[in-house]
Amino acid sequence: MKITTLFAAVMLFATASVSAQSISEHALGLRLGDSDGFGAEISYQNALGANNRLEVDLGWRDNRNFDAFKLAGLYQWVFPLDGNFNWYVGAGGGLGSVDFEDPIFDDDEGLFIFGAGDIGIEYNFNIPLLLSLDFRPEVGLVGYDGFDNDFDFDIALGIRYQF
Numbered sequence: 001m002k003i004t005t006l007f008a009a010v011m012l013f014a015t016a017s018v019s020a021q022s023i024s025e026h027a028l029g030l031r032l033g034d035s036d037g038f039g040a041e042i043s044y045q046n047a048l049g050a051n052n053r054l055e056v057d058l059g060w061r062d063n064r065n066f067d068a069f070k071l072a073g074l075y076q077w078v079f080p081l082d083g084n085f086n087w088y089v090g091a092g093g094g095l096g097s098v099d100f101e102d103p104i105f106d107d108d109e110g111l112f113i114f115g116a117g118d119i120g121i122e123y124n125f126n127i128p129l130l131l132s133l134d135f136r137p138e139v140g141l142v143g144y145d146g147f148d149n150d151f152d153f154d155i156a157l158g159i160r161y162q163f
Helices: 002-019 103-108
Strands: 026-033 041-047 052-062 066-082 085-100 110-124 129-143 151-162
Touching (some): 041 066, 052 085, 066 110, 110 151
Antiparallel strands (some): 041 052, 052 066, 066 085
């Protein structure tokens, strides 16, 4: 029974690796979602292998109450689903800064560092367009009290040009 299970597992992984499609070398675009008030992010993906990539996102917000930025970096593993659909999972982190205009909040502003996970689904069109929907839980590690020891759920739609 153990040999049958082992054989089935080996065949499954061999089939998955043969049917895996390669991902785009580069993709640049926007990641639109709610990231604790940071809004849209400029997003860049760089392939590191046939099924692995690095994603770097820069989000910022400038309004009359505060100025903020957040830079995130994630290592992702990409797996084929069906046709042009892929799903991916990743891990990483980043840093950010919040600067309030109101002096009352001066003690509550500053730099922060966070850890992040990522899971999502994407569709790779036959034209150089990639659409994705992902879920990125983030946890504050150190720094700004509004993010430190807090857990945020970030859901976003990605629209990227592949080249």
